[in-house]
Each structure stands twice: as structure tokens, then as C-alpha cells.
Amino acid sequence: MSDIKEKAMLAWNRKHSYFNLKEKFQDDLNFSHSNGMWCANREFISFLTAFQNVDQIVLEDIYSVPRTVNPVELLEVSKEKYQFAANAWAVEYNKLARVRQAKNV
Amino acid sequence: MSKGVVIVAFDSDTDQSNILKYTELAKISAAQVRRHLKLPVAIVTDKPIDGFDDVLIVDKPDSTTRHVQINKHHENYNWYNDYRRQLFYLTPYEQTLLIDADYFVQSDSFLRCFEYNDDFQIIGNVYDPTRRNSFDKYRLLPNRTIPQLWATAMYWNRNAGTHFEYANNIADNYDYYARVFEFSPAQYRNDMVFSIVGHMLPTSIMPWKMWMTGADCKLVDADERGLKFEFDNSLVRVNNDVHVLGKHLLFEDNLTLLKQWSSV
Numbered sequence: 001m002s003d004i005k006e007k008a009m010l011a012w013n014r015k016h017s018y019f020n021l022k023e024k025f026q027d028d029l030n031f032s033h034s035n036g037m038w039c040a041n042r043e044f045i046s047f048l049t050a051f052q053n054v055d056q057i058v059l060e061d062i063y064s065v066p067r068t069v070n071p072v073e074l075l076e077v078s079k080e081k082y083q084f085a086a087n088a089w090a091v092e093y094n095k096l097a098r099v100r101q102a103k104n105v
Numbered sequence: 106m107s108k109g110v111v112i113v114a115f116d117s118d119t120d121q122s123n124i125l126k127y128t129e130l131a132k133i134s135a136a137q138v139r140r141h142l143k144l145p146v147a148i149v150t151d152k153p154i155d156g157f158d159d160v161l162i163v164d165k166p167d168s169t170t171r172h173v174q175i176n177k178h179h180e181n182y183n184w185y186n187d188y189r190r191q192l193f194y195l196t197p198y199e200q201t202l203l204i205d206a207d208y209f210v211q212s213d214s215f216l217r218c219f220e221y222n223d224d225f226q227i228i229g230n231v232y233d234p235t236r237r238n239s240f241d242k243y244r245l246l247p248n249r250t251i252p253q254l255w256a257t258a259m260y261w262n263r264n265a266g267t268h269f270e271y272a273n274n275i276a277d278n279y280d281y282y283a284r285v286f287e288f289s290p291a292q293y294r295n296d297m298v299f300s301i302v303g304h305m306l307p308t309s310i311m312p313w314k315m316w317m318t319g320a321d322c323k324l325v326d327a328d329e330r331g332l333k334f335e336f337d338n339s340l341v342r343v344n345n346d347v348h349v350l351g352k353h354l355l356f357e358d359n360l361t362l363l364k365q366w367s368s369v
Contacts (some may be wrong), residue, residue, distance in 0.1 A: 010339065011338060011339050011340070012340045013339060013341075016236045017342070019236060020234050020236075020341070020343070020345075024344075027214065027313035028214075028313075030313060031217060031220075032217050032220035032221040035221075037312055039312070062312055063309060102340055105340050
């Protein structure tokens with residue numbers, strides 16, 4: 001009986017799990033390229049699209065180090081990283097959305 | 106350049122004659138590394154053991170006494186914590202990632218350290234997946250001056266000799282640094298030593314948060330969806346790299362569960 005009570009007490013906070021997924025998504029956006037470390041977020045991708053007609057620019061990476069990079073290449077990789085991370089997020093989010101009981105977490 | 110992961114693990118007897126099998130935990134952790142990072146794993150320990158690509162046998166280092174609760178019994182054990190500052194000369198790899206035996210890799214995040222290859226990289230940010238912000242109080246060293254870094258996971262290459270020389274210097278003068286930064290000198294803590302190293306010498310903070318579950322989080326399940334923890338009558342499933350602080354992991358039933366999970 002006490003075992004049943006204990007199990008019934010267990011709760012699962014769906015919102016927390018969603019937060020955790022988002023946290024993981026944001027971490028997954030970081031990647032290394034051209035000796036720098038970058039974050040493939042929406043702002044970074046938008047910024048890079050403004051430099052697609054030049055071969056080289058100097059950009060500050062996430063450690064605040066100015067790096068000479070090829071903006072075309074970097075945009076390509078950034079888009080890839082963003083899509084991969086966002087897809088993984090969406091897949092996991094949909095799985096969580098289908099969970100109805102704590103025992104299925 | 107050769108790349109690999111190093112885990113330090115020494116088994117410890119409690120004062121009630123139970124054995125805390127850190128080397129078994131290290132085997133599980135190594136299996137996770139091989140699966141997700143596809144890198145060889147070396148263990149630093151005091152006796153021959155299988156299940157690793159390299160075994161580095163050393164004398165057990167000095168220990169301090171720690172406390173653990175096993176099946177409602179309170180027991181003391183020797184905590185062999187002081188070895189990683191010597192690993193610069195010991196590692197068989199040119200690019201080394203060191204992780205704790207209770208850090209379970211479930212993604213390829215750490216590969217970014219090898220790609221970036223800055224000389225010394227360490228964890229600087231922690232995330233509590235139970236959303237209780239349990240570790241916010243450790244953002245800075247106790248005297249609130251410099252950020253606390255986490256030696257749970259560190260990366261270095263052959264250029265990081267100075268970092269380890271300095272770590273040895275701090276450890277040799279531990280009481281002095283404990284007074285300056287106001288942490289307890291009673292137990293040697295790698296986190297304290299490498300926080301000071303990271304503050305004084307060029308260091309890259311790994312650009313993601315280390316997920317960590319507190320000592321009150323109990324492992325209740327492990328499968329392809331990740332590790333499931335129970336805390337405060339709540340549940341959370343963690344499908345990301347996670348450092349598990351609870352010593353209950355070392356209990357036989359949990360080791361069995363984790364071995365099945367990682368297919369050791």
C-alpha cells in the first residue's frame with residue numbers, strides 16, 4: 001500500500017522537461033570552426049548573411065577573440081549546426097508532448 | 106595527434122567493510138565515452154583492470170575521510186581525490202579529456218574541445234536539470250572573488266604544462282590558498298585548485314553547461330531515453346551528459362542497472 005502511495009505521489013513537471021530540452025538545444029548550437037568557437041544562433045546566421053559577397057572578414061568568436069574567417073563557409077556550417085540542433089529539439093519535444101503519465105517519463 | 110579520455114578511479118573500503126567500486130563506475134563511464142565520442146579511454150588506478158584501452162597503474166594518493174549513507178547505515182570511507190594535477194605527464198594522449206567516473210556522457214559535445222584544441226579547457230557553468238538551481242551558490246569561490254570552475258571535466262594538450270605546474274604549486278601550498286580564497290583546507294578539492302589555475306592562466310571555459318544532479322536525486326531507471334532520477338517526489342529524465350553527485354550510484358543494484366544501460 002505504501003508503495004502505491006509513494007508512486008502516486010511522484011509527479012512529473014512537463015514544463016521543466018521542456019526547459020531542459022531548450023537548454024540542451026542552446027548548448028548544441030556551439031561549434032568549433034576556423035580556430036574559433038561560435039554559436040549558430042539566429043542573430044549570428046543573420047549577421048553572416050550580410051557578408052556573403054566577401055571572401056574574408058574578421059569576426060569575434062564567443063571567447064571574444066577576433067578571427068579571420070570565410071563568411072560563406074561559416075554560414076554554411078552555422079546553418080547546418082542550427083538545423084541539426086533544432087531538428088533534434090523538435091523530435092524530443094514531440095516525444096515529450098505525447099507523455100501522459102509520470103511512469104512513462 | 107592522439108586523442109583520448111582519462112578517468113581516475115580508486116576503489117575504497119568503508120569502515121563497515123563495504124567496497125565503493127569506483128572502478129566499476131569508471132567502466133560504465135568508459136563505455137558511454139566509446140559509444141558517443143568514439144575515443145579510447147585510459148584509467149588511472151592502483152591495480153590491474155580490464156575494460157579500458159590503457160591502464161595506468163599508480164600508487165594510491167593521499168586520501169581524506171568522507172561520509173556515505175548505505176542502506177540507512179552511515180559509513181566513512183577514504184576519498185582518493187588528489188591525482189589529476191599529475192596527469193599532464195601521465196596521460197598517453199596528446200589531446201586529453203579527463204572526466205569523473207560519475208560523469209555519464211550521452212552526447213558528442215566534448216568532441217568540440219578536441220576540434221577547438223585550446224591548450225586548457227574546463228567546465229565553468231553548471232545546470233541543474235531538476236530546475237532547483239541547486240548549484241548557483243557555487244558560482245564563485247567562497248570569498249566571492251573569482252569564478253568556481255569544475256574539474257569534473259578538463260581538456261588539455263601538450264602545451265598545458267604550465268597549468269599543471271601551477272596546479273601542483275597550489276596543491277603544495279593548499280593551506281595558504283585556502284586562507285586567501287576562504288575555502289576549507291580540510292579536504293583537497295580539485296575544483297578549488299583548477300579554479301585558481303583558470304583564473305591566473307589562459308583558459309577556455311567550455312561553452313556549454315555541465316548538467317549535474319544533487320546528492321538527493323536517486324537514480325530509478327536507465328534506458329535509451331537517458332537516466333531517470335527521483336527527487337522531492339518528482340521525476341526527471343536526463344538525456345544529456347550528466348554528472349551524478351549521489352553516492353547511491355555505487356550500490357550494487359544501481360551498478361547493475363547502469364551496466365545493463367551501457368552494455369558493459
